[in-house]
Amino acid sequence: MRTLHTVLYVDDEPDIRHIVKLCLELSPGLSVELAASGAEALDSARRLRPDLILLDVMMPGLDGAATLERLRADPGLERVPIAFVTAKAMPAELARLRALGAADIIAKPFDPLTLATQVTALWERLAAEQPA
Amino acid sequence: MSSRGNPSSTPPVPESATAGGAPVLPPEGTLLTLLRRVAGSDYWLPLFVFIGVAAATATLYQALRERERAVITMVVAERSAKIREFIGSKTANTLQLLSRMGQRWDAAGGTPYEQWRADTSHHLNQLAGIKAFEWVDASYHVRWTEPSAGNEQSVGRAVHPDAAQAAPPHNTAAPGGTDTPFLDFTPGNGTIIAYCPLSKHGHSDGLLAAVLSLDELFARIARREMAQDFEVVISAREQTLFRHPLPAGAAVASLADHGVVEVNNKAWRVTVTPAAEFVASLQTLLPEVALGLGVLIALLLAALCRAELIARRHVGALATSEETFRSAMDSASIGMALVRPDGGFMRVNPALCALLGYQAQELLGTDLQSLTHPEDLERDRQCVQRTLAGESGRYRLEKRYFHSSGRTIWTLLSASLVRDSGGRPRYFVAQIQDIGEQKEVERLKSEFVSVVSHELRTPLTSVRGALGLMAGPLAVDLPHKFRELLAIAHSNCERLILLINDILDIDKVAAGKMRFNMQEARLADITRRAVEAIQTYAHRYQVGIELAPLDPQLRVTVDEDRFVQVVTNLLSNAVKFSPRGARVRVDARAADGWVRLRVVDRGAGIPQEFRARIFEKFSQADSSSGRRAGGTGLGLHISRQIIEHMQGRIGFETQVGRGTTFWVELALLPARAAAPPLPQPRSALTGS
Known part of the structure; x- marks a missing residue:
């Protein structure tokens, strides 16, 4: 099974971007790249080819859903797993995000001490589901 | 305490039955109330009709009876006349015989004994009822008797002076020497003696006496057909001479016929009384039939009369009711309509016209479906079908209609189905309320x-x-006091997050928007998820979690995330209220199609006064301890809502000072089978 190396986290809130980077880097060997908008996320993803992308939902400009669609439409990125990280955890919203094809939804505020474990577990689950 | 008790399900008690704690009695006594009720009811006229017809029937019955009695009396009188005629004829013939014998005596100037004996023997043999003949000489002593055998002692007997005196003087004999015989009664033996005066050469020559047995004479009469069914009594001078009793049964004295037969200038009273059986044979059932029919007709007429009165009253009440309904409908502030089962409007009120923007005639030419928003059509159709199928008598539905201008109107539709007496659907009474403002507020x-x-x-x-990182892996680089302050900040941040999450959940529950993704799941897996999720929290409180081995075959239908939320809540409560170093046990056992998952702690237990409201919102046993333990008082309320939505149950058992066991019960699925209907709750699971 391939090891999780690079995670791209996209959020318009600089504090949360910083916190997420600190939390995920508690896991040894994990590299976290940050993007402040959907457009920036597209550029970073094309450039970095991350193993996993974590997307905030409510962002100015390209929001999380639109960014996901762009990423899915981008050759070479269409198979990169994407999970949403959102504070808008209303049932209708969650259902909408799942319908878009999100691999998982992580609710804000997350537990900083278990976030890395949570993301790693997601990666392992996705890897296990992929055909060999 | 059991969570199964649901105070809100208690049926409402009518106010009139409980006001003041006792039933409300009418102000008057029962009898007076009853009389008033009867006086004001539909009973009087039918009662008068019944009494009138019944009285006429009784009169008819009496007339028929009288007519029948007259007929019987006439029949008895006819029979009686025949009997009297026969008695008179028989006695006259006998006396004429005696008179003729006396005339022959006179004509012959006396009769030699041998001739007299031959003559009398001849008559004794020929005529029934004559027992003996005697010749009494002029000195009134018996000289001859026939038959002589057995009557020897009578010869020489002096005739009773009364008989001698009763004999008319010789000089009063009828012209031609014929004297009329006279009669004497012999009391007690049913006989009479007829005496005929004799004369010879113009001088008295004694008496010719004939002893007659009336029993034999009238027994022959009684055997005749004419007296077979009658009692016949002949009496004279207050003395019964003859009685012909009935062979069996009683006589009807009230129908007796009394007559008189003149026998030799003496009055014999003849009483003829019919037998009851004979009277009965002449009677018919016509009076009884007439009476029965009359009473029946009286009852029918009374019933018809009452039915007519009730029908008239009902027609009046119906007209009043319709007028009231029409008035109420027309003045109602919300839209109302009568709708056929196929959706067509039968009647609409002005409020509905105003709501939908149509004239009444326009609405009456269309139906509800045509005005319904397409997204609500199927739900409405299903509700109508279920109601028509009898699953319920009414339904409520939030749905959208199109206004005549084209805009959408949110409404609350309350429809009740009216059926006819045969149970066939007639129409819906629909109330359509504009809830646009309410919907906007909700949005x-x-x-x-x-x-x-x-x-x-x-x-x-x-x-x-930030706080989590500082209080966790980065805390080693901070002074002790900083770590304490960070721990306080971190703890209260967690409380704030819990509070926000719980408030959001409460809002979802109240709005009915909490969504459940019900799926088949292994109880062991989802329980393990909850235990793993709480481990960090338990570690902070230095409380161990002991998960007993769960049978991997136990499968339930749940929303996994919501179920984990409930178990996590029960575990966090158990951890919070356990002493440091204690262990919280999680186990499960199955029985009769149900499984009970238990969370057992050894904490302080739940105080008695708190147990009844433990599942209510914002409820905490001790607010200070609740704050100390970091609770919001919403977790158990949300847990119960979630479990009940999943067709399960939640409850607890507790002992102060020894600990508490919270449990959740869910219906089990058969291994690898489709979900069957939920079994009924089992008391064995709640009693442990």
């Missing part, structure tokens, strides 16, 4: 909650992350 509230949720969670994410 704004939902939007507000969503915005607040996001706007609160976003900064909290940063605060929680």
